[in-house]
Amino acid sequence: MSARRSVVLTEFGPPRVMSLTAGDLPEPAAGEAQIRQTAVGFNFIxxxxxxxxxxxxxxxxxxxEAAGLVEAVGSGVTGVAVGDRVAYMNAGVGAYADRRNVPADKLVVLPDMVSDEAAASLxxxxxxxQYLLRKTHAVRDGDLLLxxxxxxGVGQIxxxxxxxxxxxxxxxxxSPGKREAALAAGCKAVVDLNDADWPKAFLAATDGRKARVVYDAVGKDTLIPSLDCAAPFGLVVSYGAASGPAPAIEPELLNKKGCLFLTxxxxxxxxxxxxxxRSNAADLFDAIGRGHVRVDIGARFPLERVADAHEAAExxxxAGAILMIP
Ligand SMILES: NC(=O)c1ccc[n+]([C@@H]2O[C@H](COP(=O)([O-])OP(=O)(O)OC[C@H]3O[C@@H](n4cnc5c(N)ncnc54)[C@H](OP(=O)(O)O)[C@@H]3O)[C@@H](O)[C@H]2O)c1
Structure with a gap:
């Protein structure tokens, strides 16, 4: 048994429903690795x-998601060993903790150039x-994207x-103040969503050209107007709901807006x-190595201040990623 502190949720609600509790963590079971976590990532989900x-x-x-050091492994574990620096992003909920047992096949060993904080933040x-620009649409030279x-966090990367x-x-x-961060990330122009006719501002910025792909994780406030920004046969990717769930869409609307594809x-x-x-992670690490992806940590909070971290995000x-440090 090892001591551990973890965030527990006993009811749904505002940030204060999260509390940090102390307890014991059993030894890792077969196929698991025990991680002493040094950095925990916040995600809007x-x-x-x-x-x-x-x-x-x-x-x-x-x-x-979190990153840290493997302290122990259960029987049958291959691919990671005690002392490895590792990270994960898909091992089920429970990363808000200073120690955790994780199925070893959900771990990726970090190359030297990727620090624990970098891994947990990105x-x-x-x-x-990675999947949005390799699989959902294979982004290539000349594409116009909204x-x-x-x-x-995702937006800058x-x-x-x-x-x-x-x-x-x-x-x-x-939000005021984020325009510079968006430009620094490479945007050719930045449109303010507080502008009531922001699709018009988008078209003004492109001399009337519409986007091959619209990447929309805002949801409720933006999905319908986003259809007016996509080129004929273009792709609208609804991948989040930061402002609330995206509205239902009749297939006929996609026809009217230019035979669009929606996913x-x-x-x-x-x-x-x-x-x-691990192959997708290698692609991401390669992009980091080439300077195509950069770590941008916008704020760090001690794990005790998890409620403040959520409050700042909401x-x-x-601008950039939020980290929690156990
Ligand atoms: N489908 C997937 O595979 C997947 C995976 C990861 C993340 N996501 C989604 O991608 C989005 C970005 O995730 P992230 O963790 O990197 O978060 P984030 O972008 O750092 O934060 C969410 C952003 O949404 C914008 N926003 C618009 N309306 C908002 C509202 N009413 N309340 C709060 N924020 C609002 C804010 O930007 P402005 O202030 O500039 O408007 C805010 O910065 C989230 O919607 C998340 O759910 C989807």
């Missing part, structure tokens, strides 16, 4: 789960950008990487088995 918008059985832990978000929340692949990215932000993908099925996950105060 944690908010949906805390609020009950994506309901979990209670009581529950929270959090999908594995989940970077793997999301990326909503371009100053956010997607923008920088897509730009490095030769795409032109027009970003949006909804609602998720990072988890794209990384379902160990071999695919208030849209932070």
């Amino acid at each position: 944690d908010v949906y789960q805390r609020k009950g918008a994506y309901p979990l059985p209670l009581p529950t832990g929270l959090g999908f 594995l989940f978000k970077g793997m999301t950008a 990326v909503h929340s371009a100053a956010g 997607l923008t920088r990487w897509a730009t490095a692949l030769g795409a032109t990215v027009i970003g949006t932000t909804g 609602r993908p998720s990072v988890f099925p794209h990384n379902a088995d160990a071999a695919t996950f 208030a849209r105060r932070v």
Whole structure:
């Protein structure tokens, strides 16, 4: 048994429903590795789960990603060993903790150039950008893309990487002060979502050209107007719901807006088995090595202040990734 502290949720609600509790962690079972976690990543999905918008059985832990050191392994573990620096993003909820047992096939060993903090700040978000620009649409030179929340965690990574692949990215932000971060990530122009006719501002920025792909994780506030920004036969990717769930769409509307394609993908099925996950992670690490993806930590909170971390994210105060340090 090892001592551990972890965040527990016993009811859905505002940030204060999360509490840090102390307890014992058993030795890792067969196929598991025990991680002493040094950095825990915050992702917006944690908010949906805390609020009950994506309901979990209670009581529950929270959090999908962390990095740290392997302290012990159970029987039958291959691929990771005691002393390895590792990270994960798809081992079920419960990453908000200082120690955790994780199925070893959900771990990736970190190369020297990727620090624990870097991994915890960008594995989940970077793997999301990875499938969005490799699989959902293979981004290539000359593509015009509209990326909503371009100053956010996923938004900055997607923008920088897509730009490095030769795409032109027009970003949006909804909070004052994030425009510079979106430009620094590579946006050619940044549209303010507070502008009532922001699609018009988007078209003004592109001389009337529409986007090959719209990447929209804002949802409720942006999905319908986003259809007016997509080129004929273009792709609209609804991959999140930061402002609330995206509205239902009649297929006929996609016809009227230009025979558009609409998809609602998720990072988890794209990384379902160990071999695919590690191969996609290698692609992400390669992009980091080439400078196509950069670590951008917007704020750090001690794990005790998990409620403040959520509060800052929901208030849209932070550009870049939020980390929690156990
Ligand atoms: N489907 C997938 O595979 C997948 C995987 C990972 C993440 N996601 C989604 O990708 C999005 C970005 O995730 P992230 O963790 O990197 O978060 P984030 O972008 O750092 O934060 C969410 C952003 O959404 C924008 N936003 C718009 N309306 C909002 C509202 N009413 N309340 C709060 N924020 C609002 C804010 O940007 P502005 O202030 O600039 O408007 C905010 O920065 C989230 O929607 C998340 O659920 C999807």
